[in-house]
Amino acid sequence: MADDYLVKPGKKAKLADRDPADTSAFKSEEAAKAQLAEDAAEIDRLQDRLYAEGKRSLLVVLQGMDTSGKDGTVRGVFNQTGPLGVSVTAFRRPSEEEMAHDFLWRAHMAAPKRGTIGIFNRSHYEDVLVVKVHKLAPAKDIDKRYDQINAFEKMLTENGVTILKFMLNISKKEQRERLQERLDDPKKHWKFNPGDLDDRKLWDEFQAAYELMLENCSTDHAPWRVIPADHKWARNAAISAIVRKTLEDMNPQYPKVTWDPKSFRVE
Template sequence: MPIPSITATRRALVATPGRPFDLASRDSGDRSLFDDKETAKTSLKKDAAVINELKDKLYAEKKRSLLVVLQGMDTSGKSGTIKGVFSDTTPLGMEVKAFKAPSSNELARDYLWRVHNAVPAKGRIGIFDRSHYEDVLVVKVRGFAPAETVEQRYGQINAFEKHLAENDVTIVKCMLNVGHEEQGIRLAERLEEPHKLWKFNPADLEDRKLWPEFMSAYETAVARCSTRHAPWYVIPADSRTWRNAMIARLVRGALEDMKLEWPGSKYKPGEFSIG
């Protein structure tokens, strides 16, 4: 089977705006888009190279920006996705923001303040490792805000993302859908492998105990906030290779849709002499 088209990839992964969404029906181990691991690797390698070229055009043009939102449970591979998808991408014009627990300064402001401050400037690709969706996920599951406050946030988030889209920010939102069993394997790896031990956080085990609650919160967030201007893509994340290849297809597609061109110059050929 050849590499799937970007259109086919989108259709397979999108949570269609305005339609019911059932997270349980999305297999975290689904590998149907790529025939085998080598095909997925080949696709990723090709897309990574094109993403780098298009990123340079985006940076030179400085009219639009791309925001890639990576949201998922612990061990779903947010940092691994960044490393894999942007493996050929030079740092110029790239921004990565990892959202941790808000600081006292951030808590003193509205919850979108710190997010809006991190939106990439025109000409740049910004990547969110976690995002504003934490405020309808962990905040909801852990009861850090009243239920009525969380309920208001779905509409606020949609309005915020629409505002960004109307101001030349293209948004690609990816939910990294890792399975409960696979997460257990990866958490165990963090305790067993020295180079992964630093990633282990006992709080991850507490979140794991609340798996059904988190899955329900993710299902609601995807259903309520998958819109025409910022649809959600649900990425099977049990395989790192397949995960990265799928997201690379989506990122490349978003950049290609911009129809980027190298900007012209006010100077004419031959106007200057190089001594």
């Protein structure tokens, strides 16, 4: 499954060739939800071992257009995972302090420490997406950022951070329905941002920026995967399966103690 969604390093991304509504990886919605529940429970068990081991970490990057389901992925995939070893960072408009540093500074500050899973809800890639589309920095500076991001992620992986990057691929039609739902449901008004409509008008420009991001920053050490996001259940099931498999491959171990437990007795 992981390879089906992969953007192979050095290859074109071609988002138009990737169906946001694809559910072919699953026999049915019911089967996918059952798998998700099993995967979520196993992620929790593996995360406990990762925390106890305390030597490596996992970084999960979630990037996508508005309403693509970044928040929903965090809830759906990591809802059973204990909060002790998981951190979620939502990247919003940079603060004055963040603007006073290089664009990767806040990402490095939020990178997961050893023994933990870090989740980026949006990420350092905003600086080659929003910043590019809205022309918030000179084009020549943005062009340099792809290589700088690759070097940054390479440094993280060489220091024990495994990186999973997911682009949540939603269709323009599905986004319209989700935005309208936020307007129609008073309980979801808080989710609606009028600025989302401005970005929607720049849909084609964002798609082009995403393709450049995927093509320039899908590397052997930190490849991108494009996840169909029109169906929330399929999106969550696909990501949970990949996260679980990655943790299984990492195979964290509980540390062995240097003392004999049989030498002690609790009175």
